[in-house]
Amino acid sequence: MGVARARNAYPWRMQRDYIERLLRGLYSVALYLLAPVTVYHLIWRGFRQPAYFQRWLERYAIYRGPAHSRTLWLHAVSVGEVNAAIPLVNALRRGRPDLRLLVTTITPTGSDRARAAWGDGVEHVYLPYDLPGAVSRFLQHHRPCAALIMETELWPSLLFGCRDRGIPTYIVNARLSERSLRGYRVLAPLVARALRTVRAVAAQSRADGERFVRLGARPEQIVETGNLKFDVNVPEALDEFAAECRRHSGARPVWIAASTHEDEEAAVIAIHRRLRARFPELLLLWAPRHPERFRVVAESARAIGWTVSTRSRMRWPQRGDDVFVIDTLGELMCFYAGADVAFVGGSLQAIGGHNLLEPAATGTPIVTGPHLHNFVEIAERLQAAGALRIGDDADAVQRELERLLSDPEQRAQMVAAGRALVELGRGALAKTIALLQPALPPQA
Secondary structure, eight states, X not given: OHHHHHHHHHHHHHHHHHHHHHHHHHHHHHHHHHHHHHHHHHHHHHHHSGGGGSOHHHHTTOOOSOOOOSEEEEEOOSHHHHHHHHHHHHHHHHHOTTSEEEEEESSHHHHHHHHHHHGGGSEEEEOOOXXXXXXXXXXXHHOEEEEEEESSOOOHHHHHHHHHTTOOEEEEEEOOOHHHHXXXXXXXXXXXXXXXXXXXXXXXXXXXXXXXXXHTOOGXXXXXOOOGGGGOOOOTTHHHHHHHHHHHHOSSOEEEEEEEOGGGHHHHHHHHHHHHXXXXXXXXXXXXXXXXXXHHHHHHHHHHXXXXXXXXXXXXXXXXXXXXXXXXXXXXXXXXXXXXXXXESSOSSTTOOOOSHHHHHHTOOEEEOSOOTTSHHHHHHHHHHTOEEEXXXXXXXXXXXXXXXXXXXXXXHHHHHHHHHHHHHOOHHHHHHHHHGGGSOOOO
């Protein structure tokens, strides 16, 4: 009976393998045909952000020097994912100093954030394009003993390449919004098969896990670990930093516009203009999401007639400043602590929002716009706890900011609620480390 069942299963396995090879082949042909477009993309991005003109060989997995070994590899696409990975990478560095840690990103800002976080203690290269040849060279050169992919980076050639080489792969802090799920629709048959190659999907929430199953993961692959962002490390000497910021800027109300995007900049200027009609001494701390916007927002604010200084030139906001542009990376949490209330960008346009737990952890009341599809669960929990206000548009955001700037008691209640929620949510780090332990090689 068992032999007969095995014989019946054999044609099915052959058909399944044939379909996989066919899908991978079509995907690879399409990527190779589009490969010249990657060069134009790098050039186009380079005119806006010169760092894109650098380190092109890494993007095609062309390396000099000998291959490595005993590498633990983590991929974090950009700044947000690197920030989320900081507690995990720090724990791995402490627990496994014998392993070489490699962090890959796609964006230069992600690279800069990784270097700011770990310096030379962690190696960084750009993740190559998902071309089979580039993926093969990347894995052959770095020889990872395990692959950790942050959040929602599902590259089929990469996942299949790890499986074919026996590299245990995990998607950690995994999240998948309904919008992202719909975005994978065209490649769903291939992505579903690639997703089944991973050892586990460490999902932020039950809803995220269910969406990964709908995308093609097996239910037994899903492990609900929680969100690593709750395990955020509050910077040391945070209170001293905030006090120094206040000492230089003077005793006056302060709000921060954090992680704003290009299409939100006009709204930030309009909000600040209206708020200053009510609070003439109000200071805006402005931290654009992308470095290429640092100079632009400073010039835009000066064009209004405001006095503007920047972190890179003046270090601290001055008493006569109307706007202070935070044109550095890795210091946003510290500046959150120096503000009375925070607006978190990427939420007035359909970006999906940015990390809301950082201002909550530092004790800053939070206001956002309505577009929060990347942080639905966190936003709901913060709002239910009374730590978040959501405006339907820029005018509503301005009204919420105005209410909070004029109500210290309400701000204090939001601060307490936000900090309590962050403390309650901690624990994802320990669960993730426990999940990864069986895949790590014996300690040398």
